[in-house]
Amino acid sequence: MGEHAKTPVGILGGGRWGLALACAVARNGHPTLLHSRRAERPDALAPEVAVTSELGALARHSRLLLMAVPSDVVREVARALGDVVDGAHLIVHGIRGLSGEGLTPISEVLREETPCRRVGALGGPALADDLIEGRASVLAVASRYPEVTDAVRAALQGPLMRVSVSHDLVGLEWSSALNGALFVALGYARAIGVPPALLGGFLTRGLHEAARIAVAAGAEERSLFGVAGVGDLLAAMSQDDRPECQLGAALANGATLAEAQARSALRVEAATLVPRVVAFAREHRVDATIFATMEAVFSGRVSRDDVLSGLMQRR
Amino acid sequence: MAEAAPIFHFNDERSFIVEEVVARVAQGARDPLLLLNDAAWCEIRRLEARPGKERAEYERFRELARSIGRLSESERRRRVEEVARHYAKDIAGNFDPRVYALSTKVLPTALSLLLSPKDLTLGLRAKGRLREHLVTQGPVERIRALSRRGTVIFAPTHLSNLDSVVFGFALDREGLPPATYGAGKNLFTNPFLSYFMQNLGAYRVDRRIRHDLYKEVLKTYSSVLIERGYHSLFFPGGTRSRSGIVEEKLKLGLLGTGVEGFVHSLRRSHPQRVFVVPATINYMLTLEASTLIADYLAEVGRNRYIIEDDESTRVERVVTLVRKLVMTTGSVVIRFGEPMDPFTNRVLDDGRSVDHRGRTVDPATYVTRDGQPVLDEARDAQYTRELGEAICRSYARETVLLASHLVAGAAFGKLRDQFPGEDLFKLLRHRDEVFVPSDELERRVDDLVGRAAALEDRGGIVLGPGVRGAPASAVIDAAARAWSGYHTNAVLRPAQGGVVLGDTNLLLYYQNRLAVSGLGFHPGRRSK
Numbered sequence: 001m002g003e004h005a006k007t008p009v010g011i012l013g014g015g016r017w018g019l020a021l022a023c024a025v026a027r028n029g030h031p032t033l034l035h036s037r038r039a040e041r042p043d044a045l046a047p048e049v050a051v052t053s054e055l056g057a058l059a060r061h062s063r064l065l066l067m068a069v070p071s072d073v074v075r076e077v078a079r080a081l082g083d084v085v086d087g088a089h090l091i092v093h094g095i096r097g098l099s100g101e102g103l104t105p106i107s108e109v110l111r112e113e114t115p116c117r118r119v120g121a122l123g124g125p126a127l128a129d130d131l132i133e134g135r136a137s138v139l140a141v142a143s144r145y146p147e148v149t150d151a152v153r154a155a156l157q158g159p160l161m162r163v164s165v166s167h168d169l170v171g172l173e174w175s176s177a178l179n180g181a182l183f184v185a186l187g188y189a190r191a192i193g194v195p196p197a198l199l200g201g202f203l204t205r206g207l208h209e210a211a212r213i214a215v216a217a218g219a220e221e222r223s224l225f226g227v228a229g230v231g232d233l234l235a236a237m238s239q240d241d242r243p244e245c246q247l248g249a250a251l252a253n254g255a256t257l258a259e260a261q262a263r264s265a266l267r268v269e270a271a272t273l274v275p276r277v278v279a280f281a282r283e284h285r286v287d288a289t290i291f292a293t294m295e296a297v298f299s300g301r302v303s304r305d306d307v308l309s310g311l312m313q314r315r
Numbered sequence: 316m317a318e319a320a321p322i323f324h325f326n327d328e329r330s331f332i333v334e335e336v337v338a339r340v341a342q343g344a345r346d347p348l349l350l351l352n353d354a355a356w357c358e359i360r361r362l363e364a365r366p367g368k369e370r371a372e373y374e375r376f377r378e379l380a381r382s383i384g385r386l387s388e389s390e391r392r393r394r395v396e397e398v399a400r401h402y403a404k405d406i407a408g409n410f411d412p413r414v415y416a417l418s419t420k421v422l423p424t425a426l427s428l429l430l431s432p433k434d435l436t437l438g439l440r441a442k443g444r445l446r447e448h449l450v451t452q453g454p455v456e457r458i459r460a461l462s463r464r465g466t467v468i469f470a471p472t473h474l475s476n477l478d479s480v481v482f483g484f485a486l487d488r489e490g491l492p493p494a495t496y497g498a499g500k501n502l503f504t505n506p507f508l509s510y511f512m513q514n515l516g517a518y519r520v521d522r523r524i525r526h527d528l529y530k531e532v533l534k535t536y537s538s539v540l541i542e543r544g545y546h547s548l549f550f551p552g553g554t555r556s557r558s559g560i561v562e563e564k565l566k567l568g569l570l571g572t573g574v575e576g577f578v579h580s581l582r583r584s585h586p587q588r589v590f591v592v593p594a595t596i597n598y599m600l601t602l603e604a605s606t607l608i609a610d611y612l613a614e615v616g617r618n619r620y621i622i623e624d625d626e627s628t629r630v631e632r633v634v635t636l637v638r639k640l641v642m643t644t645g646s647v648v649i650r651f652g653e654p655m656d657p658f659t660n661r662v663l664d665d666g667r668s669v670d671h672r673g674r675t676v677d678p679a680t681y682v683t684r685d686g687q688p689v690l691d692e693a694r695d696a697q698y699t700r701e702l703g704e705a706i707c708r709s710y711a712r713e714t715v716l717l718a719s720h721l722v723a724g725a726a727f728g729k730l731r732d733q734f735p736g737e738d739l740f741k742l743l744r745h746r747d748e749v750f751v752p753s754d755e756l757e758r759r760v761d762d763l764v765g766r767a768a769a770l771e772d773r774g775g776i777v778l779g780p781g782v783r784g785a786p787a788s789a790v791i792d793a794a795a796r797a798w799s800g801y802h803t804n805a806v807l808r809p810a811q812g813g814v815v816l817g818d819t820n821l822l823l824y825y826q827n828r829l830a831v832s833g834l835g836f837h838p839g840r841r842s843k
Contacts, residue, residue: 082672087658087680115670117658117681117698144700146693 006030009155010058012077013068014038017094020131021066022049028158033061044132059084064151070267071097075109082114090148092141094122097269098177103276105173120148121169123176123228125235138162140228142172164227171223174214179232180244181270181277182206185294186236187248192304202311203233206290213277216284244268257298271298320492321544333403336535340399347391348383350528354398355380357526402532408518449481450780453651455489457664458592461654462492464666465588466541468573469494470706472562472595473550475602482548482596485649495540496548534572541576542587551706557611558838559827561710565703573657574695581679581688588666590654591702593709599646599717599797608824619740646797648717648779652709658698659705711831716767717779722794723825724835725759726751726807726816731836739838743819752813757787764790767834776832
């Protein structure tokens with residue numbers, strides 16, 4: 001890596017993930033401005049991070065904007081952001097999910113709602129707490145514009161952070177979103193006592209299904225086997241506190257979807273995503289047994305015994 | 316109006332433009348040694364097969380290849396300039412306003428007269444008829460306004476060798492300025508055509524030359540023209556669509572000169588706005604249909620494609636075609652799409668770019684870094700890729716379905732239903748086998764037109780003049796009349812109480828216009 005000037009970076013979103021990104025960027029010595037709609041300054045925030053509640057100030061502060069808002073408000077936030085940015089801004093989101101019935105990647109939403117062309121996405125196994133507490137971790141970034149991945153790498157790469165770069169934006173976004181669903185399956189499978197060997201088998205199958213689905217959506221297959229794909233999944237094997245895993249475990253223990261959702265710490269995308277993914281796979285004639293099983297679990301149509309025997313059967 | 320276009324002063328600027336191209340190519344050469352060696356290697360290989368008339372050229376490159384290793388860096392740079400100048404001069408055309416005026420007046424009359432002998436004494440009427448048969452649609456008014464505010468790049472679909480003539484005629488008729496375009500050098504070998512093309516601002520592209528230095532000169536030439544305000548015409552598909560399918564993927568080389576020209580112009584005292592106008596050219600009959608589809612099938616099918624007869628590969632004559640076209644109103648439709656800037660933003664009448672949400676955007680912000688407009692190869696390649704995608708989306712929306720496409724679609728649907736599960740090449744071998752009763756064909760046409768109309772209501776396609784609301788029998792008649800006697804093999808053969816599907820290749824060709832929209836079969840997509 002060459003010498004990078006310390007360029008200003010703007011972060012959008014006062015939640016845990018926004019906070020985490022702000023800490024990671026500030027740790028590398030970049031002037032960091034965090035936009036938050038909350039009035040009080042969060043305790044965990046590094047002292048060198050400035051906070052604003054004004055989008056215009058954020059847009060003037062920096063060309064590179066990292067967006068970490070909940071997926072259900074992303075369109076609304078992007079539209080407001082669109083009023084203050086121009087073609088010079090680079091917007092990179094760190095949102096796991098696909099938007100709406102049409103499974104639109106979040107980067108597409110950014111393109112629709114802002115005049116920005118140079119957009120990208122963050123993914124990979126790093127958890128918010130890793131970044132806040134300064135544990136070594138790894139992130140993935142993808143953009144069709146090398147300028148964007150260069151800027152993100154300059155902002156985040158450091159002694160405690162490895163940034164893995166890809167140009168396959170669609171691949172990263174689909175892979176992240178589908179992983180979110182696989183985490184739920186992982187939590188569920190562990191809770192019903194699936195032995196490790198079988199768990200390995202199921203996850204591999206899930207990953208292959210995810211790969212075929214993502215390829216049908218225009219991703220490159222190998223992206224599913226990179227840091228934002230299989231890397232993400234491998235890390236989840238030992239991240240018990242992932243909200244998606246907790247949701248899966250709650251379902252396995254007999255909770256309804258609504259109960260499980262209420263118990264989980266964060267909003268879990270998977271519940272709305274999975275039925276849409278299953279429909280998408282059907283339309284594109286892609287086998288998606290694991291995802292279809294999950295859909296059945298969400299709707300409460302099957303018992304844990306059904307799930308296990310169903311998965312053991314050969315298609 | 317149109318006479319204010321820069322092309323009318325091209326000859327005064329010609330040598331200046333050539334020198335600008337040479338300077339820029341030489342400046343941009345990262346490794347002159349490699350560039351020259353690649354040029355010499357390609358040219359020697361190409362020319363040694365049959366040097367013939369180009370003996371001198373061959374010797375020049377042989378000499379270059381031999382001496383190149385011994386040259387100093389500055390001498391190499393000088394040689395790059397020399398070769399670039401040689402090519403730039405060869406590429407640059409001429410523009411003669413008198414020839415332009417003559418050709419725009421004479422051409423339509425000549426075309427009509429040539430083909431419609433009974434109108435020989437009534438030139439005016441013939442011209443009037445061509446006017447009727449060539450329909451222009453789209454935001455012409457806005458494009459006219461934009462052509463006074465910046466450089467317009469016309470980017471039409473490409474089906475036939477007639478495209479540039481027909482498109483040029485449409486521009487003139489709509490009061491739009493002439494556009495310069497690159498034409499294959501082979502077309503310049505005909506002295507008559509060459510005289511016109513040269514003097515109409517066409518520049519010469521030698522498709523046989525494949526090396527980077529030549530491509531660089533060509534792109535730079537286009538970029539310099541764009542930044543100096545010369546309206547340009549690109550066929551971004553590269554070559555004529557062999558299959559008849561509307562372009563889904565474009566060649567980005569020349570298209571990229573739109574962004575490049577824009578960035579360069581920002582550095583000048585009079586920044587030049589650049590507007591891209593996609594357009595579709597839609598023919599009831601395509602001049603070269605039989606040969607094009609045969610090429611396509613041979614390429615895609617390889618060992619599965621069995622050549623049926625050599626008759627169909629015979630080149631049809633232009634005369635029959637134009638006579639046919641003149642007989643049917645609306646048999647050629649040129650439809651302009653919404654103009655956009657090189658970053659795919661919509662453009663308003665006053666030249667302002669606006670984003671999806673209608674907010675004004677300054678296009679310069681996409682290429683400015685620290686207050687300066689900069690070129691960035693990787694970034695601009697991506698902008699161009701996205702521009703290409705936007706143009707293809709426009710093509711799909713603005714495709715005009717004429718009777719021949721719809722009837723072929725209905726007939727081909729019957730063929731597929733008759734032999735479910737058969738692969739394309741097996742399917743095509745059922746020539747003169749399938750009988751379709753008239754009422755069934757009408758039902759199928761009705762159904763297809765209904766689906767197309769629904770898609771048109773959602774802005775996904777365009778039905779040709781007079782198709783909506785017409786009885787199916789009239790649509791079928793129009794297609795049958797167009798086909799009969801034009802293609803060597805009958806497309807639909809009349810039979811007792813119906814028709815027999817004749818030339819299945821041509822049915823595929825004409826129905827392929829429906830492929831991208833999903834209204835018809837798509838030979839390149841996995842069937843669902």
